[in-house]
Amino acid sequence: MAQLTDEIASVLREEIVRYKSGIDVREVGRVLEVGDGIARVWGLSGVMAGEMVEFPNGITGLAFNLEENSVGVIILGDYLKVTEGDEVKSTGRLLSVPVGDAVIGRVLDPLGNPLDGKGPVVTELRRPVETLAPGVAERSPVREPMQTGIKAVDAMTPIGRGQRELIIGDRKTGKTAIGIDAIINQKNSGVKCFYVAVGQKDSSVAVAIDTLRKYGAMDYTTVIVSGASTAAPLQYIAPYSGTAMAEHFMYNGQHALIVYDDLSKQATAYRQLSLLMRRPPGREAYPGDVFYAHSRLLERSAKLSKELGGGSLTSLPIIETLEGEVSAYIPTNVISITDGQIYLQPDLFFAGQRPAMNAGISVSRVGGAAQTKAMKKVAGGLRLDLASFRELEAFAQLGTDLDAATQQRLDRGYRMVELLKQGQFAPMDTVDQVLSIYAGTRGHLDDVKRDEVADWEKGFLTFVRDQVPELRKRIDESKELDAESERQLEAAIAEFKRQRAAKTGGEAKQFAGAR
Amino acid sequence: MPAATTATTDTTHVDIAADRVAKIYAQAIVDAADAAGQRREVLADLGMLARDVLPQVPEAEAVFASPKVSPEAKAAMIDRIAKDRLQPTTLHSLHVLARHGRLGILAAVVAAAERLADERDGKRQAVFTTAVPLAAAEQERIVGETQKALSVALVATFVVDPAIIGGLVVRVGDTIYDQSVATSLARLGGRLQERNIHAIQNGEYSWHS
Numbered sequence: 187m188a189q190l191t192d193e194i195a196s197v198l199r200e201e202i203v204r205y206k207s208g209i210d211v212r213e214v215g216r217v218l219e220v221g222d223g224i225a226r227v228w229g230l231s232g233v234m235a236g237e238m239v240e241f242p243n244g245i246t247g248l249a250f251n252l253e254e255n256s257v258g259v260i261i262l263g264d265y266l267k268v269t270e271g272d273e274v275k276s277t278g279r280l281l282s283v284p285v286g287d288a289v290i291g292r293v294l295d296p297l298g299n300p301l302d303g304k305g306p307v308v309t310e311l312r313r314p315v316e317t318l319a320p321g322v323a324e325r326s327p328v329r330e331p332m333q334t335g336i337k338a339v340d341a342m343t344p345i346g347r348g349q350r351e352l353i354i355g356d357r358k359t360g361k362t363a364i365g366i367d368a369i370i371n372q373k374n375s376g377v378k379c380f381y382v383a384v385g386q387k388d389s390s391v392a393v394a395i396d397t398l399r400k401y402g403a404m405d406y407t408t409v410i411v412s413g414a415s416t417a418a419p420l421q422y423i424a425p426y427s428g429t430a431m432a433e434h435f436m437y438n439g440q441h442a443l444i445v446y447d448d449l450s451k452q453a454t455a456y457r458q459l460s461l462l463m464r465r466p467p468g469r470e471a472y473p474g475d476v477f478y479a480h481s482r483l484l485e486r487s488a489k490l491s492k493e494l495g496g497g498s499l500t501s502l503p504i505i506e507t508l509e510g511e512v513s514a515y516i517p518t519n520v521i522s523i524t525d526g527q528i529y530l531q532p533d534l535f536f537a538g539q540r541p542a543m544n545a546g547i548s549v550s551r552v553g554g555a556a557q558t559k560a561m562k563k564v565a566g567g568l569r570l571d572l573a574s575f576r577e578l579e580a581f582a583q584l585g586t587d588l589d590a591a592t593q594q595r596l597d598r599g600y601r602m603v604e605l606l607k608q609g610q611f612a613p614m615d616t617v618d619q620v621l622s623i624y625a626g627t628r629g630h631l632d633d634v635k636r637d638e639v640a641d642w643e644k645g646f647l648t649f650v651r652d653q654v655p656e657l658r659k660r661i662d663e664s665k666e667l668d669a670e671s672e673r674q675l676e677a678a679i680a681e682f683k684r685q686r687a688a689k690t691g692g693e694a695k696q697f698a699g700a701r
Numbered sequence: 702m703p704a705a706t707t708a709t710t711d712t713t714h715v716d717i718a719a720d721r722v723a724k725i726y727a728q729a730i731v732d733a734a735d736a737a738g739q740r741r742e743v744l745a746d747l748g749m750l751a752r753d754v755l756p757q758v759p760e761a762e763a764v765f766a767s768p769k770v771s772p773e774a775k776a777a778m779i780d781r782i783a784k785d786r787l788q789p790t791t792l793h794s795l796h797v798l799a800r801h802g803r804l805g806i807l808a809a810v811v812a813a814a815e816r817l818a819d820e821r822d823g824k825r826q827a828v829f830t831t832a833v834p835l836a837a838a839e840q841e842r843i844v845g846e847t848q849k850a851l852s853v854a855l856v857a858t859f860v861v862d863p864a865i866i867g868g869l870v871v872r873v874g875d876t877i878y879d880q881s882v883a884t885s886l887a888r889l890g891g892r893l894q895e896r897n898i899h900a901i902q903n904g905e906y907s908w909h910s
Contacts, residue, residue, distance in 0.1 A: 198893070201889065201893055201896075202889070205889055205892075209879065209880045210885075210888070211877070211878050212876070212877050212879065213875050213876045214872075214875055214876075214877050215875060218715055218717065226717075228715045229875045230875055232875065232876075255717045256717055305902075308902045
């Protein structure tokens with residue numbers, strides 16, 4: 187015991203000796219009124235817009251509105267603990283969050299506080315939540331592919347590193363699934379992933395985290411959670427703080443992927459804040475700068491130039507539409523900001539086509555530049571073919587007689603649709619994707635029954651892996667499909683078909699014999 | 702030099718709307734007083750009314766604020782009370798306030814007018830908080846030193862607050878210069894805590910009993 191008191195005394199003494207008595211200069215104001223996550227503060231005459239302020243109990247706020255006689259502050263934290271008359275200090279700093287390797291594998295709130303019970307985030311590295319996006323000179327064109335492992339996406343709307351691809355669709359159409367699949371597929375690519383859950387049900391977020399953990403994705407992923415029950419200010423800043431954490435890797439020459447799930451909820455939170463702050467409402471009661479709120483966020487995703495290390499930040503913002511209404515305010519805004527969109531449709535979803543991507547209106551403005559040569563070769567034109575197939579299909583439903591050529595196009599289309607179906611949490615290797623899509627687009631599946639396509643594909647990929655591994659290796663290494671590879675692939679398909687026929691034929695014979 | 706008083710700048714409850722209106726009237730009154738060359742006299746009159754007279758007759762305040770009493774009646778009342786006793790500019794100012802139904806915020810108008818007058822003189826309001834009352838000489842010295850350090854003329858108010866334990870807290874406008882013992886202790890405590898949390902996080906924690 188004596189030893190303990192001695193130790194405490196020595197630490198205290200040391201601290202007092204080291205203590206430099208300085209004058210604590212601070213600028214203060216007083217809370218006039220508080221409610222719903224915002225406070226009106228009198229005083230703070232020198233505070234700047236976006237500056238962090240401090241309430242008693244260590245609660246932070248952000249100066250949001252500077253008015254003639256008062257300052258509107260959004261409260262980041264428990265606003266019920268702030269009362270009228272509280273002293274508010276300006277800090278002269280911007281809001282920042284911890285970044286770096288320490289945040290990887292963690293579940294954090296938008297201020298960087300841990301929510302996973304694994305103790306504090308130990309790092310000295312911090313980054314301001316709001317920063318300027320890299321300018322024109324600091325960027326280079328998007329070229330490298332960011333594989334999502336989803337056949338339909340990688341083949342038809344390829345995403346490049348540094349691209350912003352919107353995932354848009356009604357509720358329950360598999361939007362989150364695409365984001366989660368994309369994260370799971372980054373397992374061996376060295377890409378750091380960030381999943382920002384804004385305004386989501388805590389139960390859904392728990393499921394997402396559990397899924398990521400189950401597939402080993404939490405080793406390189408950070409989840410930033412601001413659930414439906416958190417105050418609007420936190421929901422509003424969550425995407426920005428997630429981006430700050432991801433940017434750290436981009437500016438250090440690494441690659442990062444961030445999924446914003448979803449930005450329509452963030453826009454709603456921002457609308458709430460703005461209305462409480464009495465900013466004038468515009469269309470759908472959103473404030474006039476809701477476009478800027480999203481554009482300055484998404485502009486921060488970029489592919490940096492070589493001089494800056496060539497890092498990248500890819501973002502997959504998610505927008506939920508109501509009844510397929512893409513011409514609502516927020517969807518049109520975000521569509522115009524992003525470099526393309528993946529449009530998910532409920533009727534396709536319920537018809538069993540999953541991912542329920544509508545090939546006609548889904549696009550990627552980066553396109554082929556973000557595909558490997560092999561993929562570009564096999565999948566070129568696939569999207570347009572599939573879109574025209576959809577039209578043809580609608581026409582064929584009228585029951586008119588079809589000529590042979592049309593029927594053949596229909597059959598090909600049906601098989602491609604089957605081929606592009608893919609289970610959840612089963613991302614596919616790029617080479618496998620190339621092999622499958624090659625077989626489909628070159629008509630090798632035309633004689634396979636529609637309900638056997640999935641089985642055929644599975645068998646074929648196993649066959650290639652087991653019996654012609656040199657072909658896989660060749661495509662994998664060269665990333666292209668040259669004449670020689672193509673010849674080998676044709677031969678492999680022929681051989682597989684022969685074996686399969688023999689097998690099923692044998693089974694049929696056995697079956698007949700047993701009878 | 703004013704003696705130690707209780708805080709006159711109570712900023713806990715502020716009516717922004719009244720403050721805003723008061724500023725406009727204050728500017729008009731100060732301008733009018735300046736034009737008449739009687740700023741000091743007018744402000745003294747108003748200050749006396751707002752701080753010394755009205756608190757003694759709370760009913761008068763209620764009458765001034767009430768919209769039920771007509772502006773004419775208020776004007777007549779002002780004439781009866783103040784004619785010949787106050788400066789003509791003060792009287793006119795009160796009449797203007799009465800006519801616009803703003804007599805109720807007289808105190809806010811006076812405070813704003815005094816602030817504005819100080820501002821025009823290049824002076825700033827300062828509140829000095831100490832744990833124990835200071836002697837007049839000490840007060841003068843502190844104000845002098847502070848004026849020198851900030852290179853600005855100050856209108857000082859002294860407040861005693863034992864909660865700061867010791868030292869001095871100066872508030873000029875919205876800025877607080879705090880060298881109180883209470884704040885220093887809080888900072889020291891925070892630093893100790895922070896350092897030990899850091900030690901625990903880095904596994905350097907060495908206290909074993």
